[in-house]
Amino acid sequence: MSLISEGAEFNGTIAEPSLATVGDYLALLKPRVMSLVVFTALVGLAVAPGSIHPVTAFTALLCITVGAGASGALNMWFDADIDRLMTRTARRPIPGGRVQPGEALAFGLTLSAFSVVVLGLLVNILSAALLAFTIFFYVVVYTMWLKRSTPQNIVIGGAAGAFPPMIGWAAVTGSMAFEPILLFLIIFFWTPPHFWALAIYRMEDFKRAGVPMLPVVKGEATTRLQILLYTLLLVPLGIAPYLLGYAGLLYAVVSVVTGLGMLILAVQVYRERLPSDQACRHLFAFSILYLFLLFAVLMVDRGWGGLIARLAA
């Protein structure tokens, strides 16, 4: 007996053979987000005590990179419906029609599994477990749950972007300490002012897509106040590695000066009113430089010497 009765018509549609290029699949990995993840993970790896073979360090970074990219692909798979409504994301591979949703899902799941398993097999279990949790948190907690249900979406969801330094640290030590948690907190409190500045000048996009970003739900004035409050928390956290003895004078100078820059811009954002959004654009751009400088100087000031010594050993 056949499960398909003879003469029955096939009503489904056969997908056109894919025209997706390698570049389209690379775009699914969100290369720009990935570069920040790689960098912060490298800092976590460099400042960690103990030794790690350079090849093992490379493997750890590769797995963290691929894991971050995989969660980006799964995010694009789930968000394809709202991505096509926003000008910032409408040209992504799925809404652009170059990659089928199913292809992106398979790609993301395969890379997620590979990155976690390889990290566990070749580096250590704790870093693999943290990477698996990060992917789960970004895809399930942030993308599937929080993003469309609460204006606090990027506050809680921001944790996913803050885990990489902890994974880098765990790759070296196989354990956890307060220092990588401090790095986590810096990125965690950096995310709201960074992303809400963007959300203010892209508010129409988020409105159209029905994403309940803070400026859409609570209004622009509340968001500007929240940006200032989070920046007031962020700046002391940025200086904390020096105050707690994890970094030297160079880091102290850079964190104070750039922290002041963040505060000045956050005050300007607070005092500015739409249709003017220049201060928001300035804060968004400067916040990227701020985080990069903090972590780069921390690595040079604290970890660079140790990393070079380890590579030479």
Next chain:
Amino acid sequence: MNEQGEDTGIVLTEAQKRARRSRSIAIAVSLVALVVLFYVMTLVKGPMMLVRPL
């Protein structure tokens, strides 16, 4: 079906063939890289490869 009545199935265009070829090469390169990575890591770790610390 073609003119001779044979079932030709799905015929790829040149662009589709090019895209498929580039994807196939990328998958091959990734698999070779994975094999090399495991090989080098086995050399680096030696017998410690089987020790699985947290």
